[in-house]
Amino acid sequence: MQWQEIWPPLLGGAMIGLAAAGLLALIGKVAGVSGILEGVLRLEKHELGWKAAFIIGLLAGGVVLALAMPGALPESAPRALPWVIAAGVLVGFGARLGGGCTSGHGVCGIGRMSKRGLVGTIVFMATAAVTVLVMREAGAA
Amino acid sequence: MKLVVAFGCGILFALGLGISGMTQPAKVIGFLDFFGNWDPALAFVMASAIGVYLPVWRVLRRRTPALGGKMAGAPPSPLDTRLFAGAALFGIGWGMAGVCPGPAVTILGRPTIFAFVFLAAMLAGMALSWLVKPRTIKS
Structure with missing residues (x-):
């Protein structure tokens, strides 16, 4: 691997860690995106404000990316639309059933030395890798 | 003030996702392709984020x-069926489209049919989870 391929993930990852750490240090909240999004979807009474503000920030950051580095955002779907729909449902359902996604289990779970976060991360990495393998072998591009 | 902090952390989080490559589904799928032409770059994202956060x-x-x-209190600890089943299903969906919940919101910065369809399906999936569990498990 070349250094040019390594520094963007290192820098981007540090920014993600800093954002999550900032949320914890300043307002005492955990930056698990699927849980935050579900809270907004439920229109939770007491937690809605900061959760909605965080999600709007995620979106605003996306707009900044679209303007400053459009190549960072996808131009088209990586798979046919029925796959996209099935994938979206599985991601939403699975993340909430399992209580976390890449940020909740991965960053904030492992980052708080949670065995549950580590196990969840290993499980979803494994099934994701098998899924990619199966789809490639089946030729479902 | 708390809302401003949450908003600012959301922006920083999204920029980190974009710079790292997590908002490019093809790159994510390449990272998950352990048994093929594996692109390990995105492993540095989680490692770096945890390195700052922990x-x-x-x-x-x-x-x-x-x-x-x-x-925030200690993270929940049970290694129960919900964790295994949920994480397994989440991984299958992540492998299929290369998008997880943070990027699902951020990619709307470039409004494509793909971005809207994925987000709508993901929110529907979240609502479906309410049928099998009464309350949110905090994470």
Whole structure:
């Protein structure tokens, strides 16, 4: 691997860690995106404000990316639309059933030395890798 | 003020996702292709994020948040069926489209049919989870 391929993930990852750490240090909240999004979807009474503000920030950051580095955002779907729909449902359902996604289990779970976060991360990495393998072998591009 | 902090952290989080490559589904799928032409670059994202987050949490976990309120408690611990089933299904979906929940919101910065369809399906999936579990498990 070349250094040019390594520094963007290192820098981007540090920014993600800093954002999550900032949320914890300043307002005492955990930056698990699927849980935050579900809270907004439920229109939770007491937690809605900061959760909605965080999600709007995620979106605003996306707009900044679209303007400053459009190549960072996808131009088209990586798979046919029925796959996209099935994938979206599985991601939403699975993340909430399992209580976390890449940020909740991965960053904030492992980052708080949670065995549950580590196990969840290993499980979803494994099934994701098998899924990619199966789809490639089946030729479902 | 708390809303401004949450908004600002959301922006920083999204920019980190974009710079790291997590908002490019093809790159994510390449990272998950362990048995093929594996692109390991995105492994540095989680490693780096945890490298920043973990020490901050270690120092702050017993303190009060700077802007008041309660510090988040210890993460939930049960290794139950829900965790295994949910994480397994989440991984299958992540492998299929290369998008997880943070990027699902951020990619709307470039409004494509793909971005809207994925987000709508993901929110529907979240709502479906309410049928099999009564309350949110905090994470």
